[in-house]
Amino acid sequence: MIGVLPAEIGHLENLEEFILYNNSFSGVIPISIANCSKLKIFAVYNNQLTSSISGGNSSMNELSLITSMTHCRDLRYFDISSNPIYGFLPNSIGNFSASLNFLGVGDCEINGIIPNEVGNLSSLTVLSLSNNNLSGFIPSSIKGLVNLQVLDLHHNRLNGTIPLSLCDLPSLYLFYLGYNRLTGNIPECLGAINSLRYLELYNNLLESGIPLSLWNLKDLLELILGSNRLNGSLPGEVGNLGALTKLDLSTNRFSGSIPSTIQNLKSLETLYLLENSFEGSIPDTIGEMYSLEVLDISNNNLSGAIPNSVAKLSYLKYFNVSFNKLFGEIPSRGPFANFSASYFASNAALCGSSRFNVPPCIANSSRRTKKKKVIWWIFILAGITFVIGVIALTILLIKCKREKRPVVVEMDPYTTSRISYYDLLRATEDFSPGNLLGTGSFGSVYKGVLNDGKIVAVKVFKLQVQGGFQSFDVECEVLRNLRHRNLTKVITSCSNEDDFKALVLEYMSNGSLEKWLHSENYFLDMLQRFNTMVDVSQALEYLHYGFSTPIVHCDIKPSNVLLDENMTAHLCDFGLTRFLNEEASFTHTNTLATFGYIAPEYGSEGIVSRAGDVYSFGILLMETFTKRKPSEEMFTENGSLKEWVYDHLSRNQLGQVLDSNLWSGNEQRINQEMQSVSSIMELALKCCAGSPKERMNIKDVRVALEKIRLAHV
Template sequence: MGNTFLNLALLIIFHFSMPTFSMKLTTILTDQSALLALKDHVIHDPENVLTTNWSASAPVCNWFGVSCGSKHRRVTALNLTGLGLVGTLPPHLGNLSFLSLLYVRNNSFYGGLPVQLSNLRRLKYLNFGNNSFSGEIPSWLGSLTELRRLFLGQNNFKGVIPFSLGYLSKLEFLYLFGNQISGSIPSTIFNISSLQEIYLSYNMLSGSIPSVPRDLLLLEVIDFTSNNLTGHIPKDMFDHLPNLKGLYWSLNLLSGRIPASLFKCKELQMLSLSYNQMEGSLPIEIGNLSMLQYIYIGRNHFEGEIPKQIVNLTLLMAFDCSHSNFTGIIPQEIGNLKNLNWLNLAFNNIAGSIPPQVFNISTLRTISLDTNQLSGHLPSNMGLFLPNMEQLYLDFNHLAGSIPMLEGEIPEGGSFGNYSIESSKGNEALCGAARLHVPNCKTRPLRNSKAKTKLILYVALPIASTILVVALIIIILQNKRRKDKLPTQEDMIPLGTWRRFSYHELRQATDGFNDSRLLGNGSYGSVFQGTLPDGTIIAVKVFKLELETAFKSFDVECDVLRNTRHRNLVKVISSCSNDINFKALVLEFMPNGSLDKWLYSNKQYLDILQRLNIMIDVASALEYLHHGNATPVVHCDLKTNNILLDEDMVAHLSDFGIAKLLCEEASMIQTMTMATFGYMAPEYGMEGIVSTKGDVYSFGILLMEIITRKKPTDEMFAGERSLKSWVIESISSSLNQVVDPKLLSTIGREYLKVKNCALSILQVGLECCVELPNERLHMKEIVTKLKKIKVTLLRDMERVR
């Protein structure tokens, strides 16, 4: 109690001892002078907005980003969001005494926040998010008592959360996520009765969660994801939060039971407690939360049975209680959850049979029941009741019989590398490679079972003729389309000087496609180095036409590359498809090979600046693909092998064989094409959902790989451990354990600069890899973040010198 009064007294003394510019006589000329000072402190203005628009010869109220009040004609709002500005904030901004809104989000401002900003007593909306501000969060923010919204997320703030923020009695939104804030959460924050959302995720906060007072009725979202919070959740935490909709507390060290008070939050839609150390049972009162749509409580120590009352959660779309100690049986009531599309009960001790009611959920796309004690047989007709099923995990149980009604091609490699004939018994419609002892995919075996014969007689035959006619029409149209889409001199990418190549020329250039000329092998083709008669070196990608999908891959690459042009995309010189037996693309040769080769070579080395430049190059390419075309392009297979380096070490994104084009009406599509394991976004791997946010996730994994020099498929990542979880574990403890030792081989102050830069990049990577796609960054934001990290690195390196 004594400390509280002391802190309050210090705040009052501080408040009245501050220089008060607003007491001086100020005019619109004062505002003009303050804004021109800001212009002088901006060292880089890529859009030339301030350079060309902010001039003393024009009225201040007409300047870009500036708004004035109608009564006093003074500057009331300054919004410079997303201009890519680099610089610092001058103390003169404290003279904008009528300012109520100050937004400089999505820029590259750095340095500390000038204390003179405490004079902005009319300020209601402050957004400094996604910049490079550093230092501690200033305690004088507590004197801006009119503040409604405070956004300081995605910066480099350190230190603790000042207790004085608790005196912002009108504050509604507090965003401090994505910084390096440590210490405990001050209880004073929860004294703000107007608070609606609080985001403190992705910091280094520790200690326990403070209790919530009785009058905090408006709070809707509490996000403490990815910190080091410990202890039990207070029993009365949720007694007076009737409006709570989102609880994001995953990736902490919380223990104890779920408090009963949580089940009073009847508006709760998202419950995320995964990756903690919580225990006890899942109370039957869970059924009271009828608005719940997502439950993520996996990776804890929960036990007991899954309550039948879950049937009341009719809006539930995802239920994950995996990697815990749940026992008992799967309640048949789950079958009544008609909106469920993801059910994950894996790695528990659940026994009994799988209730047939589960297979009545037509919306299910993913069922993970592996590593339990399940027994019994699966229903022979379950495939008829799960039309949207894409992922089914049943391994490591005691199930009998075979999995019925599987069909299609068995993939090669990856998880299917050890696939055997035993795995396909009872599934006559499967096809694949000869080594698997299943039919070739170009033929269809007869089905012998009586049940299947009846199905053919009574269901298939009445519509067979219709299907046959439609299929023939589709085949004819596809063949015509394939011929029409073969690139010609007129419609191929307008890059470089066009020329045609024959099969004979390419064969001669590559010494008969000799293995000594082989640059690399991919899923759909091989790339050879070639030399033309005039000495020009080229790369020739020859498609493996023995694979039916290679035809589609060739068409996709042509589609994508015909309509795209960017300095960080591999340039296509021409193509060759003289006949149906040979198809190739002639590409610009990249003398420095792939990023994979450089990253994992013992003879070659990339320093922190080279790695950062490569990241910016790739991010720029993705930004162009996602936002620079009328039809957005999703690459779908981002990895180090698909990033090539030219003679100047500029990165170029390549291999668009499984890329997807999104029509204007759709921000996402679904596919059965699988990308590379380890880089895939969860919604891609589980549901086949393709969107630009999937590329963002893969890019986040790529950032972590480049900094750690660890592949996401490294043998150290097994079971529950992944590259992402390893980075999360290490980033808050000892960064030395996760960063590539080669990067930290410097000494003195340069070592600290490299370490800080690596930490900033890893934080961006984690922001790209959040579980929910809508919470991931856009590529435009990522480019801005990486560029500001580069500006900071160069500035710091210059100081070291």
């Protein structure tokens, strides 16, 4: 259904339920709905509705709809999720009906903080504020929600520590705080909430170890703590969580061995231990975890052999042990028959089948030698028949090679369906120009819709261009092994030898930073630009320091920064990426990146280093806040963007170089914004120091950026 909600809705005084799920209604939600005094359920989930506000910038106004709905004293269910509501939560939220059970304002582009008054809603069982832009601390007043079962605050910008008052929620069943900026420790008292079934703290800045009390939650179904700064070891008590179906401790700083008691997790389907410092051998008891479907222990310091018992896991679909120190034979039976060679990469002493890109094992090589002798005698006896057969087969192959072959797709471990070349043709309407999203040196990117309705981006490589093959191989290597919130996600790769190569990527609905900076009718406010730069710095920090082998992107620029539906930035295009040896701080290349963004030593000597990425990031910072490209004619003829910014900054004339559309509000606010951007430009110039040794590392840059943003907010 489509249309606009009429104000006359308020005349339905006896209305008790108003439900509009998954429609296309647009316009303002009429405040007159509050006249329906007997209303018990108000649900307009997933439409295109906005809240009624009183003029000005919608992101700076409170949701007057919420204030008006507090007059509905019988209201039990209020859900406006997945609508472009904007604004911020008013303090009047605490005046909602005492009988309110469900409050859903997720995915609504809400800004500001969570009001303390939310703690007044003592009857609330579900509070969902996820996928917004909420900042500030989690209010300790939430402890007043004594009946709360679901608390979903994931994917916001909340900071501070996890308040101990959350432990006073005795009925908490689902607790989602992932994708925020929370710091400090995981509270010990969370282990006392026996009702807890889902605990998700993914992608924060949490430190220290996992409290021992959490291992006492025997009914916990999912424990997701990946992408933090947690450390310590994985204790034997992990085996207490017998009901667990998913355990994610990836991208942390855990060390020690994987305890054999992990075998007690008979219901576990997904186990992520990648990107830590686990050592020792893979426990043979993992083969007794019969429900296991996904096991990723890549990028650790594990040694020893792959247990043969793993081959007994009949449900195992994905098994990644790359970038470890494993040796011995890779099993070939059971689920290993379907595994890719990339899942075993960078283990110097593994051996086995040639399809795993490893040398043959010595014992097997001996057996194969004997078999070859037998086959040789058979060939001698077959003689003329064999020669004739080879000639006939050669002619047949030549004919087949001239025909167009279907492309086999090497799937992402989490994808359950297979996609053929012809599926990609249908998805992109034969790579129609109307679906073209952009072009680059090594290929073009098209928008596509798969058979299941999923929207994707298909990057087709120009193999006839010098470097096209290498670009595809490098991107595959990078995207298969790296996973981070601020990197583009690869869904699958598509390769047909020398004819066709493509990557199927996650689609970014808001396009590139290039579009938002330099196209008409697009605009990013000050905070959005801050957030985008922090996101990119986090991606670079992960590439430079969060992976076992340092990675240099080599092509940081606005067109390689994509924005998803939540305006979260994702770094993309890894075609020029270079891996550094552990001992080396730089390498060399003959491939030139984009003019204007490359560091001096890159352009003149082909030196690739992490400091080069930092230089490019500094230029990106300047462009983001000045809206000036480094390749503009005014810079190519005389000077550069860097010199231009430095000159105006030193003369206290920064206002002349910054994007004039940034300034809003009163004089006091403008002065505050000027101070923030002045700090940004000073940081950018430090990133662009002439000597690589004088540049800041990206860790310090990211910290400095977050401090500036915090002061701005």
